[in-house]
Amino acid sequence: MSSVNRLQEAITSIASRKEEMFALLQELISYPTVSPPARNSDGAQTFLTGELQEMGFEIDRFEVYPGDDNVVGRLRGMSPSNANSLIINGHMDVAEVGDDSGWTYPPFSLTRGEDRRLYGRGVADMKGGLAASLFAIKMLREHGIELQGDLIFQSVIGEEAGEAGTLAAIERGYTADYAVVVDSSDLHMQGQGxxxxxxxxxxxxxxxxxxxxxxxxxxxxxxxxxxxxxxxxxxxxxxxxxxxxxxxxxxxxxxxxxxxxxxxxxxxxxxxxxxxxxxxxxxxxxxxxxxxxxxxxxxxxxxxxxxxxxxxxxxxxxxxxxxxGGRSMIEERGEIFPSLELDQSHPAFAMLQSAYEGQLQKVPVVDMSPSVTDVGWFAHAGIPAVLFGPGELEHAHAVDESIDPDQLVQFAQVMARFIAEWCNTAKNAKE
Structure with missing residues (x-):
């Protein structure tokens, strides 16, 4: 079977096996990794580590604060010096809940509402992005899609409290030819202030x-x-x-x-x-x-x-x-979120747009996030990047946080296409 056919089967499997993706999201949601107070992500990061190891990732788990580790997985490519590398980045912490008496559904259990939406703290911001990205990679692996370039998966801590989890990963030496931060963007491709x-x-x-x-x-x-x-x-x-x-x-x-x-x-x-x-x-x-x-x-x-x-x-x-500034609103009462001026001429951005159009049969919205995320740290480090993830911003941090399950499927399919193409393209190849 050709690689094109295998990729199409992987993309089809994302939709036909979507309940497995939702089960993965359910597991992530069950860990109350609220920040503040933070220092509570150990169980969730241990679970995610196991998922990455099952897919063949080499794991680097390191402490940022006691009880809050970053997890970075590297899936080494077949020809990493010749093909493009990619970072997929997301944060494991979620917004605080406080008194949950106003919630219709339990915040730390994934619930399908009467409107078909999935409810739970973090489904939009941003465990939905983490789960869908993981599932996209899993389907690529199961269908024998080999990658020539390195794929680096980062599950970081602290974004909700302005803590420098992503910065800590960059300082540890992780870099790539492109980075996608899969935080809430409603499938828009965004820069930020x-x-x-x-x-x-x-x-x-x-x-x-x-x-x-x-x-x-x-x-x-x-x-x-x-x-x-x-x-x-x-x-x-x-x-x-x-x-x-x-x-x-x-x-x-x-x-x-x-x-x-x-x-x-x-x-x-x-x-x-x-x-x-x-x-x-x-x-x-x-x-x-x-x-x-x-x-x-x-x-x-x-x-x-x-x-x-x-x-x-x-x-x-x-x-x-x-x-x-500062590296933590909790520890230092200070934070920095650098800006990202989106480079729409970058070949990876063009490939992501192409993957989106090929899968969803429409042109993606390219705009600016009204909020801030960790994506700016990549720009500050000289790593080209984009903010692209599932979930509407108005549902993030909200009571009864929710996400459209169809959007999770669409996001995973687009990411599968993009990963397979970008990590199998020669470095510095012309579009």
Whole structure:
């Protein structure tokens, strides 16, 4: 039987044996890998490790945080130096549930509703993408589809809490000619903007009693002191000026005007009503466009704030201090999601589009995600990538999270086509 016929049989089997895929998803859903609190993915990652090993993957399992390991499987190609390699990436953690009394169906059991949709925490974001990708690979393996290039499957932790599971895998040395992050995109092929959080802190070297306030603000007081809280008001005003300038001067196709926001999300300051506030910290969240890097954004914000501080008599001698990003919202109260400017001229993107059109008989939607995912870490590392996965964003994180089972089948079929073609194409081959 020709390889083309074997591939078609594998694709057909995805539909005819879809209940096996749903059973795989059921097993993944049964593990309550909610984040926060996180540190609870051991059982789920052990199960997934077993699935990968059965398909012949070499396993690298390594701790990111206690109780939260990354699992990376490598299926070595027949001619890896000559053929394209591929990373399939997804996160094992799911959004927190909290009080589940509002759920119609149990969150950690896969349930088919009267509307035929599948319900359970993580079906859309994003255990559905993990299960469908695994099943696509399984069908390729069972039908004897050999791959010339390496296939790397990454099940990472921490995406929901801004934890750097994907970054940890990249830092461990995993790279490929292309990466597909199979997070929720409703089968759209997407790039994304980026997000970074930062702390701006103003601190006085001296702590003054409340009774000294008149000496710091009235004529003849002769004490150059200040309330850190009041000085932070100038910083917030400067951030608002910068945000307005960005809204006027910057734009990017696929985003509503003014999507690049600077949100003063949390403020902490002062120690007691009997003292002048000697410290104030502001936690901001900054959204930026796909053609911008978080390093660039940091420079722009810091430069603007330092200029504003230099115009203030007290702040020019007590400059704001910045702390940007972090590897965990849980551990460090900070996160980074780099942006991804989608390269639509890349041959892998063209192959993915072709696989989609060949399987679904329609042109895929190519646009920008209104959210952020781990896909930006690949772009930041110089690995071409795309966000492409099943599940509608409006159902992710929601009570009664659900997904269309037909979309899971369609996604698995498209991925099977794409994997078989991309990993059997010579490196640097012209389209």
């Amino acid at each position: 980026g997000v970074i959080t930062g702390w701006i802190t103003i601190e006085s070297p001296t702590t003054l009693h409340d009774g000294m306030r008149s000496k710091t603000i009235h004529a003849g007081g002769a004490v150059r002191g200040a309330s850190a809280i009041e000085k932070m008001m100038k910083i917030i005003a400067a951030l608002q000026d910068l945000e307005r300038d960005w809204a006027v001067m910057k734009s990017y196709p696929g985003f509503p005007a003014g999507s690049n926001t600077i949100n003063p999300a949390v403020i902490e300051g002062g120690r007691h009503a009997a003292f002048i506030a000697d410290r104030c910290a502001l936690w901001i969240t900054v959204h930026f466009y796909p053609n911008e890097s978080y390093e660039q954004i940091i420079r722009e914000v810091e430069d603007h704030i330092q200029r504003a501080a230099a115009a203030d008599i007290w702040l020019r001698d007590h400059s704001p201090v910045f702390r940007w």
